[in-house]
Amino acid sequence: MCTGTEDQPNVTSAIKDPMRGNPARVARTRGKIFDAVITNLDELGYSECSINRVQTLAGVSRGALTHHFPSKEEMMVKTLEHLLAPVRGTAPPDGEANLLRPSRDCDCLQEQLHRLWRRVINTREGRALMEILVAARTDKALSARITPSLWAYNDDFNRNIAHLYSAAEGHEDELALLWSICRSFMRGLHTQAPYERDPEIITKMVDLFGRIMAPHLSARASQGDTDEEPI
Amino acid sequence: MCTGTEDQPNVTSAIKDPMRGNPARVARTRGKIFDAVITNLDELGYSECSINRVQTLAGVSRGALTHHFPSKEEMMVKTLEHLLAPVRGTAPPDGEANLLRPSRDCDCLQEQLHRLWRRVINTREGRALMEILVAARTDKALSARITPSLWAYNDDFNRNIAHLYSAAEGHEDELALLWSICRSFMRGLHTQAPYERDPEIITKMVDLFGRIMAPHLSARASQGDTDEEPI
DNA sequence: ATCGTAAAACAGAACGCTTGGTCTGTTCAA
DNA sequence: TTGAACAGACCAAGCGTTCTGTTTTACGAT
Incomplete structure (x- = not known):
């Protein structure tokens, strides 16, 4: 892999499409994985949150998991960012918003x-x-x-x-x-x-x-x- | 083992000595193991605190380790009690005492x-x-x-x-x-x-x-x- | 005093199993 | 037809446990 084949210059219109086939399907798969990681972390702890267990609980294949998260470290990093997102500046991915706001004066x-x-x-x-x-x-x-x-x-x-x-x-x-x-x-x-x-x-x-x-x-x-x- | 051989009734004076050979040697070995467990937990975390690592760091054999702590769970339980001991009621094993006392009025x-x-x-x-x-x-x-x-x-x-x-x-x-x-x-x-x-x-x-x-x-x-x- | 012996203390090999990573192959959508 | 998305087999390394040996120590009988 990566043996330096030069990219064809005469390809019709696509220079190089880095975001090609990823509809909401990706979001669903990653969502299932995030959910499984979170559940495993909560119920089994970090040391028992293995790739195998996540894969099983999420109901995805090993290939799908490694495709989205090449390593366990990557999986954890992305899960953490997913967990932090609701509080971050921009729009939360979904679900609970305004977590900190006092709900009544x-x-x-x-x-x-x-x-x-x-x-x-x-x-x-x-x-x-x-x-x-x-x-x-x-x-x-x-x-x-x-x-x-x-x-x-x-x-x-x-x-x-x-x-x-x-x-x-x-x-x-x-x-x-x-x-x-x-x-x-x-x-x-x-x-x-x-x-x-x-x-x-x-x-x-x-x-x-x-x-x-x-x-x-x-x-x-x-x-x-x-x-x-x-x- | 444990095939139910009846205990001889005419054994002279020793009914059964459960505490026989344990001098300060045991304390030394267990101390080395506790120390290694604590260091490993602190520096590598629970998931990387494996029997092999503890054994290597403590400088004891696998047999010695399993003799004192038949399972990893046992090792952790005893280590925790060792950690809690200085605050417990009776005399602390050694080292730091009066951890909570305000040192000056x-x-x-x-x-x-x-x-x-x-x-x-x-x-x-x-x-x-x-x-x-x-x-x-x-x-x-x-x-x-x-x-x-x-x-x-x-x-x-x-x-x-x-x-x-x-x-x-x-x-x-x-x-x-x-x-x-x-x-x-x-x-x-x-x-x-x-x-x-x-x-x-x-x-x-x-x-x-x-x-x-x-x-x-x-x-x-x-x-x-x-x-x-x-x- | 010394010996025999049994159990404690220790040593290390071997076990079956799971781990995270890599690999080749298949499906799907643009 | 290309590459993203997915599927599943494979691997060496490490895991915790169990096992059979060897050494050390205490202690009663001699």
Whole structure:
């Protein structure tokens, strides 16, 4: 392969069509694979999320899988970007939007954090993301591939919350830091929740955490509740 | 084997000595293995912490390893208990003690949290513990084995901090919950620190978190600075 | 004191199985 | 007719477990 056959100059009209035959079929296949990866990561963990298992669960052949994702690393990188997409700047691929927006004006921070935990962090997607992050810590190649995506995600995240939340007066510069703390706390909850004797403890933790953070973080009065894409 | 030969009733004095030949030699071998497991978990992660790697790094034979830990699950369970031991009620095996105690009376919570992060959480041992916790979430067998240890650890932890810290008045019952929040936050930091553009951000996060928690959590005046085992 | 012996402690080969990657072949759409 | 999309076989390497040997140690009988 790649033995340097020069491209024919007299081909009728197509110079070289890099995007030829890929209708929504590609999107469907990749979607099935993403879904299988996420489910496997959530239920079996990173170490058991093998190519074979993904292939079986997604109901696609080995060839299809390797065609879209030449290596396991590639599969994980693309899955992570797929998971990060809903929060990123541009239009989310589908499904849930405005994940961070406080849904009501008279909504206290506690309820917002509860919703964040239930609807974003403690979900299949949230747990799958966690698995990739933990695995990448000790996998330098994977880490190098995902770090730029994570940085871009972080920038978009900070840009978005700046419109929706504000820090206490006198500490306006701490908004991003405050949300980083919230995220860290919630991610840590992932390693605590499965081993808690009483599941109610997690709820109480989120509740108390919200009460503690409330004086430092509040939702902005949402100017105009139109459907201008918030995240 | 086990073909039911009846035990001789006229054996002179030894009924059956289950603890025969185990001098400090066993402790040395197991120590080397624990150390290798911890290092591998920290540097390669759970999925790459294979028996072969542990055996090589520890410098012991396959037979020695399987003798002490008949299965990988057993190895991980015992390693976790080894990691939890320093905080547990009875004497720590060796090395670091009083991990939680505020080292000085006039010590603010921020500094105590910084020390907790640097000296306990963000260490080889802390990261190895994290790897096991994350892996066990999706490994039901492992999870079932470690859950009792984690519960006991939790109880000891809460018992110990009750002597060292107190919650704000009016909320004395929230002490355990407050420390659970601290632990969750710090564990979450594990998945944030490796990807942070500026390492200083982590320090700032711990700092701000400490400032926010300070009104709710304070060290007790340490009555008697003698060397009565604090943890 | 020394010996015999049984079990603990260790050594290492071998097993069946799964892994991720590569390869050749087939179908489909432009 | 071309290349993207898919199908499935194949491979060496590594996995965790099991197995049979060998060495070391403690201890009661001599």
